[in-house]
Structures are given as C-alpha cells and as structure tokens.
Amino acid sequence: MPAPFEVLANALVIPVPEDPALVLDGCRRLLGPNLYSDLPGAVGDGLAPGTDPAQMLELWQDAAKDLLAALGWHSETVTRPFAGGGSLFFAAPVDQLMTAAYVIEAAWYFTACRILGLDAWPKDRMLGELRRIAEMEANPALVRLVDAARSRGIDRLLDDDAITLGHGTGARTWQTDALPEVPDWTALHDVPLALVTGTNGKTTTTRLIAAMGQAGGKVSGLSSTDFVRVGTEVLDKGDYSGPAGARLLLRDPRLELGVLEVARGGILRRGLPVTRAR
16 A cells, blocks of 8 residues: 555655755656656756756756666656756656655755765665655556546546546546546546636636636636636635646536636646646
8 A cells, every 4th residue: 555645755854965056946746747748757956056057967867867777767857957057857657756756856965965075875775765665655556547547538637645537527536545446437537628827817818718618508617816616606715726726626526617727836836737638
C-alpha cells in the first residue's frame, strides 16, 4: 500500500547548502500537462546570483541524469534558463512524482556542494534514500487505472491522496490507497470542457462561456478567481484559478459543461489540472 502524501512529503530531508550564491527557489510536482511536457513530472527552479547560471544549470542537469540512470529511470531532462538561474524538469510516472521531486532536489544538492566546494553524502547513500522513497510511493494499481482511462479517452484529475476519472456527471473519485480492480467504465465519461487563460479578461470570458452553456440547457459550471459555481449554486468563494478549483468543479455530479479559468501561476506550480478539453 502506498504511503500517504504527508508521510512522503516528510520522508527525506536533504541537507541542501544555505548559501546566497546558490538558492533552490522551489521544487515541486507537476500533475498534468505543463510548460515542459504533455506528461506529469517534477521541476525545480535554481537561482545562481553568485556564480555562472549556465554552468549551474549544466551541472544540475548532469547530476540529475546520473541519478536517473542509477535508478533505472529512462526520463529525458529538460532545462529552461532564465535571467540569473534556470529550471530543470523531467517526466515521471503518476505514482513516482514525489520521488521525482526528491531526485530534482538531490541533484541540486550535489551540484551546490560541488560548486561551493563542500563535502556531500556518498552517492550510494542518496540512491538508497531515493529507492526507499520510490518503494514507499509505488502504486501499480494507480498506474494501471490511469493507463486504462487514457486508452478509453477518459480524463483524470490527480490529488495528493485521491484520483478522479471523468468529469461531472461522469466522474468517480477514489482514494489512491483504495482503488477499484475494475471500475464501471460505462459510468465514466468526460463532459464538454473549455480552458481560458491569458493576461486580461479571463474571468469575464469564463463567465460568458458558462452562461452560454446554461442558456443552451446544460448544467453549466465554472472555476475562476472569484468563485466555483455549478448552475446557480456557488460552491465556494475565493481564487480558484488553479487545480483545486478544477477538482472542486469537475467532481460535482451535476455538472454537464465546465469552464476553467487557468491562471499562469497555477500552470507553473502544478501544470494543467486536466489532460484534455472537449
């Protein structure tokens, strides 16, 4: 049985050097299509105000490739330089996303120690810890369920400890430690879905599309920076332009047509909440 998210999140403490010359600005899981890939994975953002950012990114990528090869993972790394630093991403299976985030952090640790001239853990020790986390997180039933849904053209929404297949009237949600052997596929389906992003006018456009759906006789709903609403009922108020808003909306069994306001921050932090729109 896979370990709960809270256990995995605290299962390993990597002693990343605290030095203003090299800063790991963030390391996180991307649960859906994202800036780097159509696949989920993990990404880290590194700042190098006191050293050469290009050299930092090259060494970080090399360290990640070394760890991935030792772990037997066949993932391509993707880098994205920016002013004063860069990002490192690689795709990972849906049941190894936390492990992938630890790999990103471990690669940064070895990179920072090398640049700063500090002693680091032996590589074998780090690999042992990463393999331990991977075993704790492994959930073959989740992988099989996601693959089966994809083959049937059914979307999935990942949560820390739950998964939803389908949307709205065709959605079912299970805890990831209590997945069905064979779900009732006849009950699962997506609903017409639109995603709205951009700079200005996202909320207005989202409301307009949802209103058109409602006028067309559908139980229409939306997630936005103002609220999540299904039909005429507001489920909750607040900024729901990220994955949490999408899950709240698309898990409502009344929903027949959905519109998601998708802000830049949510895309960068977690990727898109869904894998397709129709």
